[in-house]
Amino acid sequence: MSSEASRYAGLAPVAVAAVPRRRWNLWHRVNRVAVYGPLIFLTVLAVVPVIWMLFSSLKSLSEFYTNPWLWPRAWHWENYTRVWMGASFGLYFTNSMIMVTSSVSGMIIIGSLAGYALARYQFVGRDSVLYYFISGQIIPGQVVLIPLFIIVRFLGLLNTRQGLFLIYLAAAMPFVVFMMQGYFKSISREIEEAARMDGASELRIFWQIMFPLARPGIGSLAVFQSLWIWNEFLFALVFANKPHLRTLPIGIVSTIGQYFTDYPAYFAGLSVAMLPSIILYLITAKYMLRSTITGAVKG
Amino acid sequence: MASVTYEHVSKRFGDVVAVNDLSIQVADKEFLVFVGPSGCGKTTSLRLLAGLEELSEGNIYIGDRLVNDVAPKDRDIAMVFQSYALYPHMSVYDNMAFGLKLRKTPKAEIDRRVKESAGILGIESLLDRKPKQLSGGQRQRVAVGRAIVRHPAVFLFDEPLSNLDAKLRVQTRAELSKLHKRLGTTFIYVTHDQVEAMTMATRIAVMNNGLLQQVDTPQILYDKPGNLFVAGFIGSPSMNFFDATIVESDGKLLVDGGSFRVEVPDKKKGTLLPHKGKEVVFGIRPEDIHAKPYVPPGILEADVQAKVDVTELMGNEIFVYALTGNKSFIARVDPRCRARAGEQIELAFNMDNMHAFDQKTEIAIV
Numbered sequence: 001m002s003s004e005a006s007r008y009a010g011l012a013p014v015a016v017a018a019v020p021r022r023r024w025n026l027w028h029r030v031n032r033v034a035v036y037g038p039l040i041f042l043t044v045l046a047v048v049p050v051i052w053m054l055f056s057s058l059k060s061l062s063e064f065y066t067n068p069w070l071w072p073r074a075w076h077w078e079n080y081t082r083v084w085m086g087a088s089f090g091l092y093f094t095n096s097m098i099m100v101t102s103s104v105s106g107m108i109i110i111g112s113l114a115g116y117a118l119a120r121y122q123f124v125g126r127d128s129v130l131y132y133f134i135s136g137q138i139i140p141g142q143v144v145l146i147p148l149f150i151i152v153r154f155l156g157l158l159n160t161r162q163g164l165f166l167i168y169l170a171a172a173m174p175f176v177v178f179m180m181q182g183y184f185k186s187i188s189r190e191i192e193e194a195a196r197m198d199g200a201s202e203l204r205i206f207w208q209i210m211f212p213l214a215r216p217g218i219g220s221l222a223v224f225q226s227l228w229i230w231n232e233f234l235f236a237l238v239f240a241n242k243p244h245l246r247t248l249p250i251g252i253v254s255t256i257g258q259y260f261t262d263y264p265a266y267f268a269g270l271s272v273a274m275l276p277s278i279i280l281y282l283i284t285a286k287y288m289l290r291s292t293i294t295g296a297v298k299g
Numbered sequence: 300m301a302s303v304t305y306e307h308v309s310k311r312f313g314d315v316v317a318v319n320d321l322s323i324q325v326a327d328k329e330f331l332v333f334v335g336p337s338g339c340g341k342t343t344s345l346r347l348l349a350g351l352e353e354l355s356e357g358n359i360y361i362g363d364r365l366v367n368d369v370a371p372k373d374r375d376i377a378m379v380f381q382s383y384a385l386y387p388h389m390s391v392y393d394n395m396a397f398g399l400k401l402r403k404t405p406k407a408e409i410d411r412r413v414k415e416s417a418g419i420l421g422i423e424s425l426l427d428r429k430p431k432q433l434s435g436g437q438r439q440r441v442a443v444g445r446a447i448v449r450h451p452a453v454f455l456f457d458e459p460l461s462n463l464d465a466k467l468r469v470q471t472r473a474e475l476s477k478l479h480k481r482l483g484t485t486f487i488y489v490t491h492d493q494v495e496a497m498t499m500a501t502r503i504a505v506m507n508n509g510l511l512q513q514v515d516t517p518q519i520l521y522d523k524p525g526n527l528f529v530a531g532f533i534g535s536p537s538m539n540f541f542d543a544t545i546v547e548s549d550g551k552l553l554v555d556g557g558s559f560r561v562e563v564p565d566k567k568k569g570t571l572l573p574h575k576g577k578e579v580v581f582g583i584r585p586e587d588i589h590a591k592p593y594v595p596p597g598i599l600e601a602d603v604q605a606k607v608d609v610t611e612l613m614g615n616e617i618f619v620y621a622l623t624g625n626k627s628f629i630a631r632v633d634p635r636c637r638a639r640a641g642e643q644i645e646l647a648f649n650m651d652n653m654h655a656f657d658q659k660t661e662i663a664i665v
Binding site for chain 1: 349350351371372376377378380381382384385386387388397398401402445449
């Protein structure tokens with residue numbers, strides 16, 4: 001045994017090193033399949049319906065029924081013009097845009113101010129205020145729909161943009177305030193103190209220093225809330241259901257008839273409705289992925 | 300330019316006393332360094348002066364002006380933070396100009412001052428960059444630039460070198476000292492690094508547990524520490540302490556450390572005689588312990604036998620971790636000394652530089 005060991009002593013390190021490497025390679029491959037397999041499956045699950053929707057939007061009505069799964073044999077781009085010109089699609093689109101920009105701007109301005117105050121200032125009842133906001137997140141919108149309807153009608157804001165704006169603002173505030181206060185808390189207090197020593201007022205510290213620093217958080221919140229409002233159905237249906245106030249989700253659904261539905265046009269409408277979400281994501285993705293705080297403090 | 304006075308200043312955070320009855324006068328153009336371990340109250344003292352914390356008790360004056368209720372921006376001070384605290388979305392130029400813009404300084408004057416300060420610090424070429432495009436050392440310079448551009452009466456530094464690597468720290472230390480001389484302004488500096496304090500300060504204020512232990516020039520703090528804490532904190536490696544008794548034998552006054560007996564020099568006898576028979580803490584710095592036969596001439600040596608535990612070769616000297624009895628201590632000895640771990644070594648204490656402290660009060664006797 002000992003002579004055996006000494007004979008191969010010089011080779012031993014090579015042999016010992018080779019076995020674990022093979023094992024590692026196998027384990028590495030299994031690992032990659034385990035990680036990427038589910039990811040690819042989920043990506044397919046998300047992408048296939050979108051592609052199917054785009055294909056369907058470019059088919060003729062008869063082809064939609066005869067060739068529902070494959071790509072179109074003839075590309076009917078006119079479905080898009082038909083949708084945009086008819087069925088008040090432009091109006092719904094504009095209404096949705098107005099609701100998204102106004103509500104999200106309001107949410108970000110009010111939510112970030114409130115979040116900043118909760119994150120940075122000591123005042124009596126601060127924790128209670130924060131818990132009050134957090135508790136708002138556990139109440140689903142459907143539960144408060146009837147009392148909300150009564151209040152909005154009482155205020156004379158039923159079927160007005162202002163009414164829907166206020167509802168979106170109130171519904172989003174718990175989440176926005178909670179997220180913003182967390183975000184402001186994560187920003188170094190020394191930056192704020194440096195600004196204070198430089199002579200900045202509290203309001204200037206907020207607008208010129210803290211708010212720009214919170215851009216990654218604000219960006220992701222804005223995208224998140226924009227997507228929610230862009231797709232929001234229930235509140236828009238209940239509180240703004242006059243034809244001239246309809247938003248896209250309500251408008252698209254209203255094209256579905258009891259006896260006849262122009263599905264290619266319907267899917268063209270959905271494709272157009274999806275476009276701003278994608279553009280918004282592409283514009284703001286860098287804010288969500290990259291932090292501008294890099295370099296502010298030590299490191 | 301202004302003096303700074305802390306007058307019986309205290310700061311409490313709930314039940315915790317961060318600063319306890321601090322009284323200190325910082326002269327105009329002085330470079331005062333607050334030094335002490337973490338949580339000793341040094342940063343709080345600086346933040347109280349900056350106006351970033353409210354006083355619990357006492358008064359702070361900048362020049363003759365009581366500033367207790369004056370907003371930070373109106374105190375005519377500028378601060379360099381530990382994390383630099385640069386505005387990451389602004390260029391270096393805008394970072395430096397921000398304070399001046401808020402003070403409605405004319406544009407041409409802002410430009411002149413920013414460029415002048417950038418010139419002093421050697422960062423002219425970085426003015427268009429964002430903080431994230433700078434190295435740690437460059438960021439540190441910008442943070443200093445942002446302070447000096449305002450020409451304040453007092454500069455405050457909160458551990459500004461602690462994020463730099465060792466080499467850059469040494470270099471920046473010298474640059475800050477030069478800057479102090481060049482600007483001729485009062486500098487108040489906080490650090491936990493006693494080497495930084497020793498090398499830069501006009502005077503050092505040593506703090507521990509919220510209390511000011513001693514404030515004096517670096518040399519006096521080193522030569523005549525006021526108490527056991529200061530003696531242990533100033534100097535690297537720190538002073539060796541031995542529980543000992545002062546005894547008299549054959550007309551000589553001796554320090555009896557159990558495993559060694561060393562004679563008290565004549566010039567210190569008078570002060571130690573009243574402590575005869577009492578227990579004291581005997582202190583000797585590592586640099587005052589020499590290996591035989593490499594003892595410098597002209598010192599009053601007292602021989603001590605010890606066993607070498609560990610040696611660390613530093614190139615120009617050797618750190619010997621030795622044991623006498625069961626007590627461990629450090630000696631900085633001549634590199635020619637061939638001591639090895641486990642061997643006996645003959646050492647000589649330089650008794651001219653001995654220290655003794657009261658065991659109960661920990662206050663220095665000699």
